[in-house]
């Protein structure tokens with residue numbers, strides 16, 4: 001990364017060490033795919049639509065939901081990501097206009113397909129009608145018809161930039177991993193040159209992942225990558241994610257900040273003791289709470305890409321200082337005590353308000 005980016009990162013987050021950025025954003029290969037990815041990625045869930053569950057979403061967007069304003073904001077965050085050296089971007093059909101905003105950014109900045117890695121997801125259809133509050137924000141359907149339709153839609157918008165296509169929130173109950181029609185369709189997409197992945201959600205992420213690792217079509221393992229939640233409050237999928245990494249799958253981590261619960265935005269009195277521990281550790285390591293929580297994920301050797309879900313360029317620059325944090329054994333030992341039971345964690349997440 002060049003000098004301008006270094007200065008941006010060093011100056012990004014008040015209260016950090018002020019150490020110069022030392023260039024941790026080299027590209028590496030995502031598992032056995034041909035995709036070159038940066039350690040930090042950017043997810044567009046908070047940038048593509050008016051409503052999302054992250055704690056201060058409405059505040060971040062200044063409640064301005066004009067399509068052109070939202071597109072300009074998304075482009076500004078993508079510009080900041082590019083300057084920081086971020087080269088993995090994550091979207092989904094259900095993130096409102098995220099793919100369209102990404103597409104117009106790629107075209108206007110003349111970004112060549114092989115200079116960036118882009119993943120999207122199929123399986124949920126956006127139904128909120130550009131409203132913050134809706135009866136149903138997205139409809140889940142993991143059928144062959146939906147993978148065929150949405151793969152076509154994603155390709156139409158992203159063209160040859162689309163490098164990774166993922167099942168959105170695969171679960172055992174949805175039956176998607178037993179649906180031979182879907183698996184055959186995914187293998188067909190894979191033959192056309194797109195890597196295939198799945199994202200996970202809920203307390204049984206590890207079980208679903210272990211099932212996915214074993215799936216083969218025509219004698220070849222189907223899944224090239226997994227995107228899962230791992231953070232200081234919900235680390236339960238860690239061992240399975242290491243197994244996936246050891247088996248050659250690319251591992252992308254989402255919700256590293258627990259949808260904003262691991263940032264100063266979380267003022268819930270029930271979280272007070274945990275917050276104090278996070279703040280004390282952040283102070284000792286001369287960093288911010290969000291950068292500390294992201295550094296905890298970056299410290300996992302199996303995590304190929306850690307997604308920032310930043311809704312503003314300022315948040316993203318602050319998140320990126322995680323790459324400078326001097327994570328140590330003491331931080332690991334102390335912060336492991338923050339973990340919640342997976343059932344409690346996912347119940348809390350399920351109750352987060354769209355805003």
Ligand SMILES: NC(=O)c1ccc[n+]([C@@H]2O[C@H](COP(=O)([O-])OP(=O)(O)OC[C@H]3O[C@@H](n4cnc5c(N)ncnc54)[C@H](OP(=O)(O)O)[C@@H]3O)[C@@H](O)[C@H]2O)c1
Pocket residue numbers: 042043044045046054055056057058060090091121168169199200201227253254255256257258259260261263264265290307308309310311314315316318319
């Ligand atoms: N099932 C799936 O496949 C799935 C599910 C979820 C996410 N994802 C992917 O993962 C990406 C990341 O997930 P996520 O958005 O939930 O990420 P997250 O990293 O857990 O949370 C990001 C949120 O944290 C808050 N934040 C970040 N930095 C901050 C700072 N410095 N100060 C205060 N608040 C700060 C912001 O929320 P507020 O300011 O709004 O509080 C931001 O939107 C998504 O964009 C998406 O691409 C995939």
